[in-house]
Amino acid sequence: MDPQRKLKMEITFFRNLLKFLRATKAFLEALSGSGAACVSRATAIKFLFARKFDVARAHALWRQHEATRRREGLNKFEPFEEPLKSELETGKFTILPTRDATGAAIAVFTANKHFPSQTTHQTTLQGVVYQLDVALQSIETQRAGLVFIYDMSDSKYTNFDYELSQKILTMLKGTTRERSRLRPASCVIAISFNSTGGYPAKLKKVLIVTAPLWFKAPFRILRLFVREKLRERVHTVSAPQLAVHVPRASLPRQLGGQLDPDHASWLEHCKNCYTNNLQNAKLDCDIDEYVISNHIPPVKQNGIIESTCDMTSDRAARLDHSTDMHISGDPPYTCDPSPLRNSHGYNGDMKGRHINSGDEDDLDISTRGTWSSGEASPGQSDEECGGGGAGLTPEALLARVQQLGRRGLFAEYEEIRARPPNGTFHHAKLTSNLAKNRYTDVLCYDHSRVLLSQIDPDDPTSDYINANYVDGYKQKNAFICTQGPLPKTFCDFWRMVWEQGSLVIVMTTRSVERGRVKCGQYWPLEIGARAVHGGYAVTTEAVDTEDDYTISHLVLTDLRTEQWRRVWHGQYTRWPDYGVPGGGRAMPVLRFLRHVRRAQQAAVAELGDSWAGHSKGPPIVVHCSAGIGRTGTFLTLDICTARLAAEGLVDVRGTVERIRAQRAHSIQMPDQYVFCHLALIEYAVLQGHIESADLTGFDDEQEDESD
CATH class of the missing domain: 3.90.190.10 (Protein tyrosine phosphatase superfamily)
Structure with a gap:
């Protein structure tokens, strides 16, 4: 690499790293100044990731998230007791053990497994949040976001629950700013997608698979009422067309992929993280480091499962108040939903990647690893593709x-x-x-x-x-x-x-x-x-x-x-x-x-x-x-x-x-x-960008080479 370019990259890295540390500190101070219970740096990072390290927006997201948890009864539940235990075992909602090409985690809701008459909204929401909280412990998921697949294959109208779908998408993106007066059952995703945000996960795409005709027509109309940038992230696709958005190697076989996900193993992993978080939360109580509330472990005010299965690095970072953030070759916490992996060209680390998604302004902090495709990562958003870089008039x-x-x-x-x-x-x-x-x-x-x-x-x-x-x-x-x-x-x-x-x-x-x-x-x-x-x-x-x-x-x-x-x-x-x-x-x-x-x-x-x-x-x-x-x-x-x-x-x-x-x-x-x-x-x-172009002499030095 050119030395001058390398030096410029290093300067940019350290400049953004300083911005990253300052944002984390400012977020924690803002919460403390508002009288909220203390939260860990890991929690701060989650909300900052979700709002491109804009402290004010991240703080607002945290407040909205707390309100959503209280409103929907998500501040206290038992995943190993009925009715939540059976709800989780249905597999209607799961996190796949793979990622898309950008590193985003993949969540799948299978509509034909949901029977509204047999479960309550609160129980289903608890099952979704329980799994999302574990998935979001991965710093890669925080950075790259979430792809939500709504699989309507072989589903009937009786499987569709408008209010539940609205609650799920509203939880992921907050309360809507603009609500259409039209409320057909099929329009929930487009309505809820145009929102301010409540859950600290970046929703990168909503893929509605094999939508029936009774869903498509009103959905198409409602798309006209949402902002274009958000509208471009919602897609109705057939199963074969999913490969345009998610590599087939990352999709389950029922969606035309090559994957045989083990939902039972995923739930076992969730259970292990949950148990470890209970123990870590008790340890926090013993040392009186943080105020404990009634949310799901680690029972901080924000209600996010945030500690590590192996607490060593995160615990050291949280106990060392003289350090703003644990920055080393390893992430500050490690309860990653393994074997979450990127099966589409990513070699296992994160070198040359950006912390944020690039949907707005970039915070260009590179960490370990590399894309096999080199500097031009396949993880660009639509907004980044073909533009945004250096350009000439x-x-x-x-x-x-x-x-x-x-x-x-x-x-x-x-x-x-x-x-x-x-x-x-x-x-x-x-x-x-x-x-x-x-x-x-x-x-x-x-x-x-x-x-x-x-x-x-x-x-x-x-x-x-x-x-x-x-x-x-x-x-x-x-x-x-x-x-x-x-x-x-x-x-x-x-x-x-x-x-x-x-x-x-x-x-x-x-x-x-x-x-x-x-x-x-x-x-x-x-x-x-x-x-x-x-x-x-x-x-x-x-x-x-x-x-x-x-x-x-x-x-x-x-x-x-x-x-x-x-x-x-x-x-x-x-x-x-x-x-x-x-x-x-x-x-x-x-x-x-x-x-x-x-x-x-x-x-x-x-x-x-x-x-x-x-x-x-x-x-x-x-x-x-x-x-x-x-x-x-x-x-x-x-x-x-x-x-x-x-x-x-x-x-x-x-x-x-x-x-x-x-x-x-x-x-x-x-x-x-x-x-x-x-x-x-x-x-x-x-096109009138310039009046004329004088290229006299341009061809005088043409080489006599055969092409």
Whole structure:
């Protein structure tokens, strides 16, 4: 790493560390000054994490949390006696022993296991809080937050309890600021999600799985009444679409995943933590260190299970009043719900990670560990994706290009390309998967790969396709970058398109170039023609031909269910392999890009109530031959033009680095890197960001190299 950059990172770390310590001290002093009972530093950290270390907001959250506990009768209950014991054993609510790609814990409420006539709201809430309190002892969960999966598979209207669902979501996010007068039973999650917060856990996403029709329609209407930032976190998805949000390896089998969670073992872990906390609370009483209330252990005023199963480090930190916080290689408490693990690229520690979620302003405190994908963590929020980092104004971009010239940009690209891959390729290298790769040296990362449904229970590799998710501008997993399909992978390709809900396919290669096959003909060319690949049929309805690209309007049908959807297919035909569009002209590519975006918007609008995910729609599938050169160039232009239009800033280098962290080797040649800069300058002129761009002499130093 560059020494200057390393020094800057170290300065930022210590500056944020000081801010972290000051915030913790200020939070404790604020509680003490308000006359509240004393709480530990571990408790302070939980509430500060949940409010981005804003002391005033964290203090308000603590007060709201206390009020919620008292109001809902959550200040005293017995998990080993009836009726709570039986409630816990139903498994209707559980914390999975895995995490999502961002490190967030995963909570699942299974609707078809809930029978409102057989239990009270208070008992069910107690079961939820008992488990959440244990999960939240993990500092990773405090940092990364919680994904809440509301599984409505095979549920009936009689399983749905509006008031209970409202209480759960209100508890997680507090009392609502805006309540709609509409109160259909299916709208509770959207209502409660727009709230101030009461529980010290960051709710990152609500995923409503297999929602029935009686739920979808009113839910769609109510989404219009909540703020956009919150609305983007609530998704109604099918079980196969869950993989867009949570790795399939982190999901239970009933949700199409690979996990067999042991709820009994999880409850045993909760019991051990509960028992240890009782003992630790008694010890606190004996030494009269804190005032004890009637909340669940460790019976501090805030009511959060906060001590460690192995009390050593936390106890030392709490007894040493001269130390603001225990900062070392180990967290200050260790009652983590093992085996909570991240099965999607995280190697076990937390180096290069941020303490907060990035939904607002960052508190950039790095701790131990590293993402296998390098500095560009897959844990970005929608708000962070493709923006938020360093950026140049169009004038500054033009000046930089003029200063560096073609040779300087070539050198900058070579510096990027010289870095080793930021991840592993274990699945792509499996013997049974090797034949599915078009090129032996173009493989897909493990941490961002697209997982297909496992159609063969005896073949775990039937979930493989050479494809990776890549983030767009303020949209996670906006794209799927993949290779040009092989005849043997046509069925896998269309299965991926169907399962991911994709509506638009972008192809930046011709099928045959320079006498070599670059991509199989995976869709019918003739209007009215139909091709069958595995369990899917593809029919061409219409074809529009332009000078530089061809647009095919396809219908994709799942032959098992006879369900169908329209797919827009755009093929750019004047973009040579290892190069840039003919003559280096940016205008046709920018025009094509505009067609792609309009097609995506129109397709999402056509879905109507059946789509309740991100407003920009499901992932756009982009491929060339290898899925890295022209594909990476197209993505760079899309992300950078979107940011330039929204913020007036552009960051080509940073964008390329982030794309390469999710799809290895993206942007294959230096000319493609240069083309991105020139195309963005042309776009800036067209959009009126700058009046003109004088690049006289830019090509004078062009090297005589064959691309």
